[in-house]
Amino acid sequence: MIQIEQIKKNFDQLQVLDGVSLSIDKPGIFAVLGPNGSGKTTLLKSILGMVLPQQGDIQLNGVSTLRAWKYRNQIGYLPQIARFPDNLTVQEVIEMIKSIREQASNENPLLDRFGMWSFMNKKLGNLSGGTRQKVNLVLTFMFDCELYILDEPTAGLDPVALIQLKELIQEEKAKGKTFLITTHIMNLVEELSDEIVFLLDGKIYFKGSLDQLKKETKQTDLEHAIAQILK
Numbered sequence: 001m002i003q004i005e006q007i008k009k010n011f012d013q014l015q016v017l018d019g020v021s022l023s024i025d026k027p028g029i030f031a032v033l034g035p036n037g038s039g040k041t042t043l044l045k046s047i048l049g050m051v052l053p054q055q056g057d058i059q060l061n062g063v064s065t066l067r068a069w070k071y072r073n074q075i076g077y078l079p080q081i082a083r084f085p086d087n088l089t090v091q092e093v094i095e096m097i098k099s100i101r102e103q104a105s106n107e108n109p110l111l112d113r114f115g116m117w118s119f120m121n122k123k124l125g126n127l128s129g130g131t132r133q134k135v136n137l138v139l140t141f142m143f144d145c146e147l148y149i150l151d152e153p154t155a156g157l158d159p160v161a162l163i164q165l166k167e168l169i170q171e172e173k174a175k176g177k178t179f180l181i182t183t184h185i186m187n188l189v190e191e192l193s194d195e196i197v198f199l200l201d202g203k204i205y206f207k208g209s210l211d212q213l214k215k216e217t218k219q220t221d222l223e224h225a226i227a228q229i230l231k
């Protein structure tokens with residue numbers, strides 16, 4: 001499904017990705033972890049073609065994504081920081097994204113799920129941070145995609161919304177979807193992820209199951225396992 005081969009990305013002197021290879025060939029939930037600045041967002045943006053690596057190749061279903069764009073319709077992307085014009089209403093931004101994407105969308109169940117109907121005519125700039133994040137989630141999940149890339153999806157969500165999000169992810173996974181998720185919320189990883197991909201110093205330091213990671217670091221919980229790696 002996704003083949004990332006030896007990608008390297010630097011911003012001037014800063015080598016952010018230094019030969020990252022990753023192969024995902026089965027559906028499931030992959031947690032991309034690593035400290036602040038370790039290149040998680042850069043890696044995810046490379047898959048989307050929003051960052052162009054200087055070296056290496058990324059293939060989706062056997063086709064190179066470099067300088068291609070149509071494949072993006074197969075991906076639902078939640079950016080770490082989503083910026084839409086503050087003066088648009090929720091309804092307007094949904095319509096705008098639908099018209100850009102030109103794909104069938106199914107936003108109503110998501111608007112129900114996240115309790116968004118009363119906000120439809122409110123301007124984005126006047127929404128609370130968590131409510132804005134719910135809008136972003138609706139925009140991500142309203143298109144049926146085989147791959148969802150979620151960069152810090154829980155940012156600002158209250159516990160009720162968090163439960164809704166976890167259920168949504170699990171329902172989509174049950175349909176055979178693949179997720180790449182970055183988060184600093186360790187219990188989300190423990191609850192949801194099938195595999196962990198840990199980025200450090202521009203490379204994949206670890207790829208495997210939570211149990212493997214705990215075993216290798218001789219720790220009983222993920223937080224301590226990661227603290228052990230970073231020592």
Ligand SMILES: Nc1ncnc2c1ncn2[C@@H]1O[C@H](COP(=O)(O)OP(=O)(O)OP(=O)(O)O)[C@@H](O)[C@H]1O
Nearest residue numbers: 011014016034035036037038039040041042043080
């Ligand atoms: N467009 C850019 N120009 C210059 N430097 C950049 C750019 N984008 C990212 N960087 C740098 O690359 C490094 C990796 O950034 P990235 O956003 O990928 O980290 P991250 O792992 O997602 O961190 P976080 O956990 O804080 O979200 C950082 O040092 C960042 O400042």
Ligand SMILES: [Mg+2]
Nearest residue numbers: 040041080151
């Ligand atoms: Mg990031």
